[in-house]
Amino acid sequence: MENWKIDINCDVGEGVGNEAQLFPLISSCNVACGGHAGDTNSMLEIVQLAKKHKVKVGAHPSYPDKENFGRTVLDIPDHDLRESIKRQLEDFGSVLNQLGVHWHHIKAHGALYNETAKNTELAELLLETLKDIGEKVPLYVPYGSVIAKLAVENDFEIRYEAFGDRNYNADLSLVSRKLPNALIHKPQSVLEHVLPIIKSNKIVTSNGQVSPIEADTLCIHGDTPEAFEILTYLSKQLPKHQVTIIK
Numbered sequence: 661m662e663n664w665k666i667d668i669n670c671d672v673g674e675g676v677g678n679e680a681q682l683f684p685l686i687s688s689c690n691v692a693c694g695g696h697a698g699d700t701n702s703m704l705e706i707v708q709l710a711k712k713h714k715v716k717v718g719a720h721p722s723y724p725d726k727e728n729f730g731r732t733v734l735d736i737p738d739h740d741l742r743e744s745i746k747r748q749l750e751d752f753g754s755v756l757n758q759l760g761v762h763w764h765h766i767k768a769h770g771a772l773y774n775e776t777a778k779n780t781e782l783a784e785l786l787l788e789t790l791k792d793i794g795e796k797v798p799l800y801v802p803y804g805s806v807i808a809k810l811a812v813e814n815d816f817e818i819r820y821e822a823f824g825d826r827n828y829n830a831d832l833s834l835v836s837r838k839l840p841n842a843l844i845h846k847p848q849s850v851l852e853h854v855l856p857i858i859k860s861n862k863i864v865t866s867n868g869q870v871s872p873i874e875a876d877t878l879c880i881h882g883d884t885p886e887a888f889e890i891l892t893y894l895s896k897q898l899p900k901h902q903v904t905i906i907k
Contacts, residue, residue: 661902662902663902663903663904664858664859664902664903664904665903665904665905665906666854666858666875666876666877666878666898666903666904666905666906667687667688667716667819667876667877667878667905667906668685668686668687668688668824668877668878668879668880668891668894668905669686669687669688669689669690669718669767669800669821669877669878669879669880670682670686670689670690670879670880670881670882670887670891671689671690671692671720671767671769671879671881671882671883672689672690672691672692672706672710672882673691673692673693673697673698673702673703673705673706673720674692674696674697674698674729674882674883675697675698675702676882676883678882678887678888679706679709679710679882680709681888682882682887682888682891683709683710683712683713683715684713685888685891685892685894685895686715686880686891686905687715687716687905687906687907688715688716688717688718688764688765688877689706689710689715689716689717689718689882690718690719690720690765690767690769690800690879691703691706691707691710691717691718691719691720691752692720692722692769693719693720693721693748693749693751693752694724694747694748694751695721695722695723695724695725695726695730695744695745695748695769695772696722696723696725696726696728696729696730696731696769696770697726697729697730700751700754700755703751703752703755704755704758704759707755707756707759707761708759710761711759711761714907716762716764716765717756717761717762717763717764718763718764718765718766718767718797718800719748719749719752719753719763719765719766719767720767720768720769721745721748721749721752721766721768721769721772722748722768722769722770722771722772722773723736723741723744723770723771723772724736724740724741724744725771729770730769730770730771730772731770731771731837732771733771733775734771738785741785742785742788742789742792745786745789746789746792746793749766749789749790749793749795750793753793753795763795763797764797764798765797765798765799765800765819766790766795766797766798766799766800767799767800767821768786768807772786773802774833774834776801776805776806776807777801777802777805777806777807777833778805778806778833779806780806780810783806783807783810783811784810786807787807787810787811787814787816790816791814796815796816796817797817798816798817798818798819799811799816799817799818799819800818800819800821800877800879801818801819801820801821802820802821802822802832803820803821803822803832803873803874803875804832804873808820819876819877820873820874820875820876820877821875821876821877821878821879822854822857822863822873822875822877822878822879823878823879823881824844824850824853824854824878824879824880824890824894825843825844825845825850825879825880825881825884825886825887825890826842826843826844826881827841827842827843827844827853827865827866828863828865828866828871829865829866829867830865830866830867830869830871832863832865832871832873835866841866843884845884845885845886846886847886847889847890847892847893847894848893850880850890850893850894851893851894851897851898854878854894855901855903856870857873857875857878858875858878858903859901859903861873861874861875880894
């Protein structure tokens with residue numbers, strides 16, 4: 661009988677305050693580092709909690725835009741964006757050094773994540789900024805994206821990511837949060853959504869099309885109201901389908 665393994669990650673440190681519930685159920689996390697949410701104090705608190713639960717930690721940099729939670733593309737000079745991302749990552753790195761925690765990965769947040777998936781210039785800017793800070797850790801990136809291709813060409817290690825609680829368009833972009841079917845709320849529906857991704861490298865998109873996809877890690881958004889319910893359900897049901905969550 662074939663078995664599968666998957667990493668499950670959450671975006672955390674965003675002010676929801678549910679990390680103590682979520683960390684026993686996940687294997688990696690993406691910590692807000694001051695762009696869309698978070699500050700040094702919240703990073704210290706979250707990373708300490710992750711260390712306690714043996715959850716791998718990554719940085720979650722974004723556009724410097726707390727007003728829109730990093731979910732709006734900013735018209736910002738390249739220099740200013742680079743400096744903001746650099747500062748976010750340096751602050752995160754300082755927290756890790758202080759606590760003696762290994763830096764596992766980097767995952768861009770929100771609009772920065774979605775734009776680097778399709779915008780070559782922005783993807784190049786992000787990669788150049790990451791080179792500047794000298795932390796060449798794996799990047800969580802979407803399958804088939806511009807950032808994934810460029811990262812490999814620039815000798816970055818990547819982990820393909822898919823979203824367990826989000827619906828996809830036929831081109832593998834995420835359904836806009838402005839639309840009613842953007843989020844998957846029911847735990848059973850999330851399981852049905854992720855099993856083909858894990859087992860068959862396929863995804864059923866919002867129009868019913870079956871498309872190829874690869875995922876090393878699945879994200880369940882920490883700020884989704886049903887996050888704890890979804891993760892609890894997955895932790896119980898995935899093993900019944902021969903899927904192990906990597907800790």
